[in-house]
């Protein structure tokens with residue numbers, strides 16, 4: 001692994017009842033990169049995210065996280081410990097408190113150690129207030145701080161959930177299809193948000209929306225049948241015959257990938 005990697009997965013294999021969902025997959029991330037993980041259905045993309053956040057343990061291979069606290073062997077840690085160490089995972093369905101305001105949701109995310117009601121009763125310190133304001137501005141919900149989360153649009157709910165994850169100060173953020181169901185405008189805003197987030201953190205996005213990937217990716221990793229097919233720039237990926245074949249069945253049309 002390169003000296004500068006923040007995360008390095010080497011030769012990872014995952015089996016479910018003998019079926020190898022991931023086979024000898026390697027993936028290395030530099031700090032501050034926005035990496036897209038693409039591939040046809042069943043390629044093993046979500047399973048790789050599950051490995052990185054500790055939800056699934058590989059049968060072989062290694063996953064090293066160069067965290068602020070030192071190097072951690074992810075395969076030997078429990079999921080909640082990995083989250084505490086700085087790897088945050090957002091699943092497809094939002095897990096926000098629909099009956100609470102945007103700001104209250106962020107307050108709760110900030111103080112995971114306290115109960116919901118204790119958090120809402122406690123008054124915020126000036127620093128905490130500032131922190132929430134920063135996050136509200138980042139996720140574009142400054143004008144909605146008092147809006148009930150359940151009333152937000154689909155895109156806004158996703159941004160709120162991303163904001164809630166950011167309150168935990170993760171070093172690596174893992175996102176599974178963050179723009180699914182979003183309008184074009186929301187999709188673009190999400191891309192801009194991710195580009196802002198990677199100024200301070202590393203982000204991995206599993207994605208099927210190829211236009212979104214083309215617009216915002218610098219580096220892309222393609223998986224197929226549990227293995228690494230190719231990684232490179234979007235241009236390199238689009239020019240690759242094997243990638244075209246996997247997506248299109250022989251026909252080579254770079255702009256139609258996905």
Ligand SMILES: Nc1ncnc2c1ncn2[C@@H]1O[C@H](COP(=O)(O)OP(=O)(O)OP(=O)(O)O)[C@@H](O)[C@H]1O
Nearest residue numbers: 016019020021039040041042043044045046047048
């Ligand atoms: N818990 C599980 N038990 C058994 N098989 C599983 C489990 N999770 C995933 N699989 C299988 O492993 C393979 C890889 O699944 P995975 O969800 O990682 O693919 P993916 O690339 O994320 O696909 P998609 O784009 O459709 O979400 C699939 O064949 C899937 O059916």
